[in-house]
Amino acid sequence: MHSSPRNRGIFRLGFGAIFAAGLFAPGAAVAQGPAGSVKFAPHVAIYDLKLTSSRGKRLLEGARGRIVYDFSGSACEGYALQFRQVTELDNGEGKVSLSDLRTTTWEQGDGKSFRFKSQNYMDRKQVSEVDGQADRARENVAVKLVKPGDKKFEAGTVVFPTEHMRLLIEAARAGKNLLEVAVYDGSESGEKIYQSLSVLGKRIEPDKKLDDAAAGKDVLSGLARWPVTISYFEKTEQTSEQTPVYSISFELYDNGISRALVLDYGDFAVSGDMTSLELRDTKPCR
Secondary structure (H helix, E strand, C coil), X not given: CCXXXXXXXXXXXXXXXXXXXXXXXXXXXXXXXXXXXCCCCCEEEEEEEEEEEECCCCCCCEEEEEEEEEEEEECCCEEEEEEEEEEEEECCCCCEEEEEXXXXXXXXXXXXXXXXXXXXEECCEEEEEEEEEEEEECCEEEEEEEECCCEEEEEECCECHHHHHXXXXXXXXXXXXXXXXXXXCCCCCCCCCEEEEEEECCCECCCCCCCCCCCCXXXXXXXXXXEEEEEEEECCCCCCCCCCCXXXXXXXXXXXXXXXXXXXXXXXXXXXXEEEEEXXXXXXXX
């Protein structure tokens, strides 16, 4: 759904962010299921952010913001995501900073190609821009960047955001509780590769009452959902225990919609309550 603070950790639900079965060793090949094995729901979700905890040497007095997550497409036409996160951080000493991340991506339905563009603003001034494309040839992924500068490199064995989400849902359906896989989403300078570790909880029965925009949605009322926590680590050769760059917890529906977010950046965490959810019609594949 894969915030700025990645500049302290950019969060994207569709990452991301969000997602065969079993525990995979870092860099291991991932079993590819049928592209249409998970039916993702095209939708627009809005999440309101607020500070839930602050720890460490530099405590925050407050944090608030909003995520707009606009996801569309299908296995045959590919998946498009327009994502925007605006976050205001208050250090309590008269300093309020405003971060604004805008991202547009398109991913081929079979996970073989991924296009991405993003702009990041701090206090309404653009501080970075990324534009590029990644393509899979057999197991390895080749990346070509246009911005911030022309560059080509091999990303190795990685999955793209929507494919990650599909793998996560398939693992949850199978009753697995761990999924480890390397993810490439074009974030930061376009050169970052993250090792993700997902912990999946037990299925939540659909009759549980909800207090957000998911309540009363017929398309969600009978769907399974699972509690998920994903930790993202810098992909390195280091074998000792690492601290995650950031982590995200949420409840994931069988159709890819997420609710009840918690974004943890290490020295502070924010929650994301879904305040609006618009479901869109799905065009059938021909």
